[in-house]
Amino acid sequence: MANNHLTGIGSESKQLATWYLTVAAILFGAQLLFGLVAAIQYVMPGFLFEILDFSIARMLHINALVVWMVFAMFGSVYWLLPDETGIETIGIKVGKLLFWVFTAAIVVVVLVFLFVQVGPADETTIWFITEGREYIEAPRWADIGIVVVVLGFVFNLYATGMKGNRSGIVTVIMADMLAFAGIYLAGMFFTDNITVDQYWWWWVIHLWVEATWEVYVGALAAYGLITMIGAHRKVVEMWLWIEVAMLFGSGILGMGHHYFWIGTPEYWWEIGALFSALEPLPLVAMFIHVLYDWGKTQGAQEALGKKTSVINNKPAFTWFVLNAFGNFLGAGVWGFFHTMPQVNLYTHGTQFTSAHGHLAFFGAYATILIGMMYLAVQGTNGIKVLRSTKTSIWAVSMIAGGVLGMTVALTLAGYVQVLVSRAQMGATWAGYFDGQSGMWFSQAMDWRLLMGFVTFLGFLLLAKDLLTTGKNPVHER
Numbered sequence: 001m002a003n004n005h006l007t008g009i010g011s012e013s014k015q016l017a018t019w020y021l022t023v024a025a026i027l028f029g030a031q032l033l034f035g036l037v038a039a040i041q042y043v044m045p046g047f048l049f050e051i052l053d054f055s056i057a058r059m060l061h062i063n064a065l066v067v068w069m070v071f072a073m074f075g076s077v078y079w080l081l082p083d084e085t086g087i088e089t090i091g092i093k094v095g096k097l098l099f100w101v102f103t104a105a106i107v108v109v110v111l112v113f114l115f116v117q118v119g120p121a122d123e124t125t126i127w128f129i130t131e132g133r134e135y136i137e138a139p140r141w142a143d144i145g146i147v148v149v150v151l152g153f154v155f156n157l158y159a160t161g162m163k164g165n166r167s168g169i170v171t172v173i174m175a176d177m178l179a180f181a182g183i184y185l186a187g188m189f190f191t192d193n194i195t196v197d198q199y200w201w202w203w204v205i206h207l208w209v210e211a212t213w214e215v216y217v218g219a220l221a222a223y224g225l226i227t228m229i230g231a232h233r234k235v236v237e238m239w240l241w242i243e244v245a246m247l248f249g250s251g252i253l254g255m256g257h258h259y260f261w262i263g264t265p266e267y268w269w270e271i272g273a274l275f276s277a278l279e280p281l282p283l284v285a286m287f288i289h290v291l292y293d294w295g296k297t298q299g300a301q302e303a304l305g306k307k308t309s310v311i312n313n314k315p316a317f318t319w320f321v322l323n324a325f326g327n328f329l330g331a332g333v334w335g336f337f338h339t340m341p342q343v344n345l346y347t348h349g350t351q352f353t354s355a356h357g358h359l360a361f362f363g364a365y366a367t368i369l370i371g372m373m374y375l376a377v378q379g380t381n382g383i384k385v386l387r388s389t390k391t392s393i394w395a396v397s398m399i400a401g402g403v404l405g406m407t408v409a410l411t412l413a414g415y416v417q418v419l420v421s422r423a424q425m426g427a428t429w430a431g432y433f434d435g436q437s438g439m440w441f442s443q444a445m446d447w448r449l450l451m452g453f454v455t456f457l458g459f460l461l462l463a464k465d466l467l468t469t470g471k472n473p474v475h476e477r
């Protein structure tokens with residue numbers, strides 16, 4: 001890691017990585033801003049009415065979320081590839097060109113979402129404005145463009161992995177990225193039947209976050225532990241293979257928990273219940289994996305009588321440890337809460353779902369990808385040991401505290417909806433509104449907004465730290 005990216009092997013790949021990670025950070029900020037707009041609208045419904053309606057702010061919030069994470073995932077691959085394979089990424093010139101194509105396309109899509117917003121109910125809207133599928137709303141022209149960019153990325157990855165040293169980590173990422181790209185296709189065609197449409201849409205969103213993205217995170221955690229604390233590759237990669245096997249096992253059929261109420265056959269109740277209930281197991285394994293490796297390295301160091309910390313990138317390590325906790329809590333615990341059809345009958349589509357969605361996306365993905373940004377800052381500036389700064393500590397505390405605060409508020413709001421709208425009033429039209437007009441619900445929305453502001457301020461500090469910490473002269477070079 002001590003290599004300056006301007007001179008070491010893979011300098012081109014690392015430079016491209018920093019471009020991807022930079023755009024990711026900017027989009028993360030945009031995501032939070034649109035989230036704030038939507039949260040203000042829960043409290044003051046007239047806010048920006050007919051200028052930036054809730055539907056649009058929400059759409060921008062969650063699409064920016066998916067896009068920044070994909071950018072950061074590509075960036076992280078370009079970052080670790082030279083370290084793992086020992087060679088410069090093959091076809092890097094094409095990779096760089098596609099980065100610009102991708103970024104330009106995203107800018108155009110966002111501008112259309114912001115200023116055109118809606119179109120007529122015909123094919124032109126699907127082609128040029130939006131496909132209307134939650135989380136992956138890009139219009140079809142952009143969809144096709146994304147496929148081209150992703151194919152280029154997969155080519156870079158495969159060509160490099162096949163020529164260079166193919167470690168376990170690289171092998172897992174190669175297989176995983178192919179699945180990741182392939183599944184995207186399931187969200188690209190349109191059917192008139194909404195049940196059929198939703199059936200395929202869940203392949204993208206569920207099979208991404210609960211199978212391919214989780215496997216990817218396992219590979220990143222493995223790479224990070226080797227890089228930051230010198231964990232033994234053999235141990236780390238053994239865990240990785242176990243997790244891959246478990247995740248694909250439980251994640252694929254676990255998708256049944258989204259098929260309970262959309263008009264699919266009833267056997268999904270049993271399949272969804274059983275396999276999704278098993279999903280937390282690999283997450284527990286990941287959790288143990290990180291703590292175990294950390295403990296082992298610390299122990300070895302103590303035995304040698306070394307007092308200095310063995311962690312060579314404190315801020316990145318903090319975010320990686322948060323990932324282990326956050327993934328387990330957000331996806332494992334909050335997911336498990338509502339995954340049985342008996343429970344989901346009451347919680348489906350309430351703020352409880354949103355509580356889980358926030359903590360899971362944040363805990364499982366935002367954390368580790370921010371950690372990768374810190375690894376890139378360290379490598380780019382040729383820093384041997386990157387220490388935490390006051391700003392980095394405030395940033396991580398405010399972001400994690402803010403998201404946790406929002407999660408608690410949303411969980412309470414969901415609880416009110418379950419009790420009032422569903423249990424008491426039997427999921428009627430009137431019950432839907434009564435559940436949302438009570439004091440407990442509206443107070444929870446106030447708290448969510450407040451905690452959202454805390455999160456956003458934390459983000460500003462994070463941005464400042466990422467831009468400045470690499471230049472700080474107290475770091476060991």
Ligand code: HEM
Nearest residue numbers: 209257276279331335336338339348349353357360361364
């Ligand atoms: C990091 C992994 C995960 C992420 C990012 C994630 C994210 C989400 C999101 C955003 C939704 C809402 C989707 C919508 O808009 O309708 C959702 C729904 C759901 N998730 Fe997860 N999830 C993850 C893992 C899990 C796991 C492991 C479980 C079960 C153990 C689970 C159980 C559920 C259930 C049951 C729903 C449906 C909620 C409803 O009926 O309203 N999730 N998830």
Ligand code: HEM
Nearest residue numbers: 032035036038039058353354357358361362366452455456
């Ligand atoms: C400034 C902080 C944030 C605020 C104020 C905020 C606010 C909101 C609001 C108001 C919604 C719409 C909820 C609805 O449809 O009822 C939403 C949805 C969502 N947000 Fe955030 N958010 C913030 C940060 C985040 C972060 C950090 C993540 C993940 C990394 C995230 C992921 C999501 C997801 C996945 C949904 C869709 C949830 C669902 O439909 O179940 N948000 N957010």
Ligand SMILES: [Fe+2]
Nearest residue numbers: 206210255258
């Ligand atoms: Fe799911």
